[in-house]
Amino acid sequence: MTNSTFRAFLLAAGAGSLVLAGPAVPTSRADAQGAVATISAADKAQGAKAHPQLLAEFGGAVTGPQATYVEGIGKTIAFQSGLGNARSDFTVTLLNSPVNNAFAIPGGYVYVTRQLTVLMNNEAELAGVLGHEVGHVAARHSQKRESAATRNTILGVLGSVLAGAVLGNSALGQLGQKIFSTGSQLLTLKYSRGQESEADALGVTYLKRAGYDPRAMGTVLRSLAAQTALDAQLTGSTDKVPEWASTHPDPASRVTAALALAGPNPRGMSNRDLFLTRIDGLTYGDDPKQGVVDGRKFTHPGFRLSFQAPQGFYLVNGTRSVSISGQSGKGEMSTAPYSGNLDAYVRSVFAGLSDQQRIAPDDVRTTTVNGIPAAYGTSRVNTSDGARDVVVFAYAWGPGQAFHFTTISAAGQASAFDPMFSSMRRITIGEAGAVRARRLMVVTVKKGDTLQSLARRMAYDDRPLDRFLVLNAMDAKAALVPGSRVKLIVY
Template sequence: MPSRFVAKTRFFALAGAASVALAACASVPGSNVAAGAPITPAEAQMGREYHPQFVAEFGGEMTGAQASYVQQVGQNIAVQSGLGNAQSDFKVTLLNSSVDNAFAVPGGYVYVTRQLVGLMNNEAELAGVLGHEVGHVAARHSARRQQAAQRNQLLGVLGQVLSGAVFGNSALGQLGQQIAGTAPQLATLSYSRNQEIEADQLGVTYLRRAGYDPRAMATVLQSLAAQNALNAQLQGRDAATIPEWASTHPDPAGRVQNAAQLAAGGTGVTNRDTFLSRIDGLLYGDDPKQGMIEGRSFIHPQYRLAFTAPQGFYMVNSTRAVSINGDSGRAQLTTAAYNGNLSNYIASVFQQIGGQQAQLQPQSIQQTTVNGIPAAYGIARVASGQQQVDVVVFAYEFSNNQAFHFQAIAPAGQSGVFNPMFQSMRRISTAEAAQVVPRRIDVVTAGSRDTVATLAARMGYADAQEQRFRVLNGLFGNQGVVPGQKYKIVVRAS
């Protein structure tokens, strides 16, 4: 089985064990280290231990010229922090993920997704984002947050706390963790607003030291805020309901003005043309190897499957699962080890969701067939605070050793909202799978007769072409294109 769509439940067990082990330590690495002090051996060890988990969760480490360029820029800005004296003290990783994200962990490990790099418009913005993440490490934000969690004995219920305690008990807290996000992603969340502002300030300081235009911090935050708003519009949801796990920084709009004030009067290089030339051809959006979302449809050419989300729901793809989100419930499609028995498979999934304390069991397991695919499902009703909720596991046998399942949660009696999705699961043909191709960034030079409209018309999307083009290129208000200047468009790869 390819490694990028593996059993999510087993991954949570691994990550959960790491969290518990951390809580059991006498002290959290970095918690007693002064802000800005060099990386300690304990922090370096922590980074080495967590690095494989982060890389696996975010689609793997990209290689080649684009990854080398990101690494070069990241190491150059990271060394400005004083955490290390040499660029080799930092490992900067370009991740194969379609989520706009960047983060860093103690030990000099810095990460940015290709999707977020594709949103940027110059090298200074790339340096600013990576500098912001290094700022979190330099200020020991994550270590202090973990220490606070340790004092309050919260790490044992990390999923419940960081998913907003939506589900009210340990059983549903575990399901909430699985549906709302994954342990490595959650480990990078929940910085306070003051910590975010401090990291912005440090990032701007590093930009100045490296000779970059410090105003790049504000412009990249503006682009990220615009992208969040556009995503909300395209998905038919309120911008405020963006799932926090989809980005380590869910409130870029609120920090734009502050970042601009921090950079006031600053000048420096942006290296726009160099940056655009280096990211030309970068994969954009979903990687077909991880499945692709097209509107309300999800298609996975490797696993030869497709389904359609219910009306009013939107999807977010990750390397290990695709989540389906709406006001009336949440669900996720993933896979687990399969031995040829769907009933046992479903029972095992419920056990993983509930954990040892909950003993979560379905009322019954029903066998059925969906579009010629052997299938089965079970429903468990569980008390969550003052209300009842239904947990559904709907599984499909694609071969003797391969099954997939939806795990869903909805208010009691309302899980039927997912029935159209459950019934839409189907196999796809070899020919249909072959037609699934990725999108890539294509850097073009505006001609004398080009406008926003003419360049946007070349975008490889059937909807919102001009809006997508403007956000992608940081063109706000009535800004137009300048003849002779480079711009990004997104095209279907041949």
């Protein structure tokens, strides 16, 4: 969660179109080298307008040599698509986001997060992921969506998933989306099964044309599936949070299909050592400038703020808010314009929850939490799945600054969030200064190193070995070779 960007937005993504002067996917290297397709001026204008909004939504762009390296690989793989002057027409951005994700929008704008980049193990995997996204552009998938709703809107997926989990298919779905979509850093264009498979296939094709090992598409999908499974185990969640690897079709079938597309005798470069050298030092997980999630605890050193989710809940940090999820309810912590009147603040948050029906608290009560002036209100709303309690709990943080929780739970279960409401506190300067970012460190395996000894160097107390194995695409029986290089996450 950043200090300055909290407003929600919906971004038109599919209104423009690619004007193709030839086949969408060239069939030979000669075709790829010719100007067989162009990105329209309208698409370029649309992408240029959306680009700064997306940067704000996803934590901004990483700068420096690591970003330059990712950009170069992206432009190289985009050239294989045959889209006009691909090297100059495509804008490739490494995003400062702690979510495993990659996406593209019309106009030749392609994005990959630093989190997903760190999960990769060679340059061919990076090229495969970027090639998949270029494939969506080349195949005009944004123009082929089945409904206007999915064609014209990019949505934070986590919000809709949380809303659906609590609210079901009810008229209050808009409320859930309003509450949760602002906290999400996950983004997908809701492509169909066929479109995702086609983009995988195009990614493999581009890998072959560029001289990369075409198996990389399958191996990176396998790593993503493993990371998604580990994340679910770490949070105790049964929710399948949509990420780049777990959209349709299911991850296992995508891995199998991608490896089959590589062919019986795949050849090509992987550039593992170069890749590891170039990405060494990338931030991993939350950037302290956006606040840090550590288990059930969230700390923002800039705001000198901390709170803890209740037992059985887990947190997902977003650019504008922090999402809270558990089986007995969902919520988010965010902020809104504050005039100095907490009563008016709480009522304004309720008023902004739904465009379809008026939602207002029964009353607004004032209290004090750890010396912080606070106010809260509750509203019971009937849905097709039963009554739901919506709570807004706000804190006066300073002149012109307030924060609030918004929660949804089954009627009578709102008290599950009481420990969280009472945990909000100001932290000391010392506590704020102690918040550190985790980062990637590439190390050379030495004689005597074991999986366990290397895992103990990971900056995690919970399941460091499992984290190490997933990070390096290894299993528990992997043999370490002295002189080889592996990835660690350290402070």
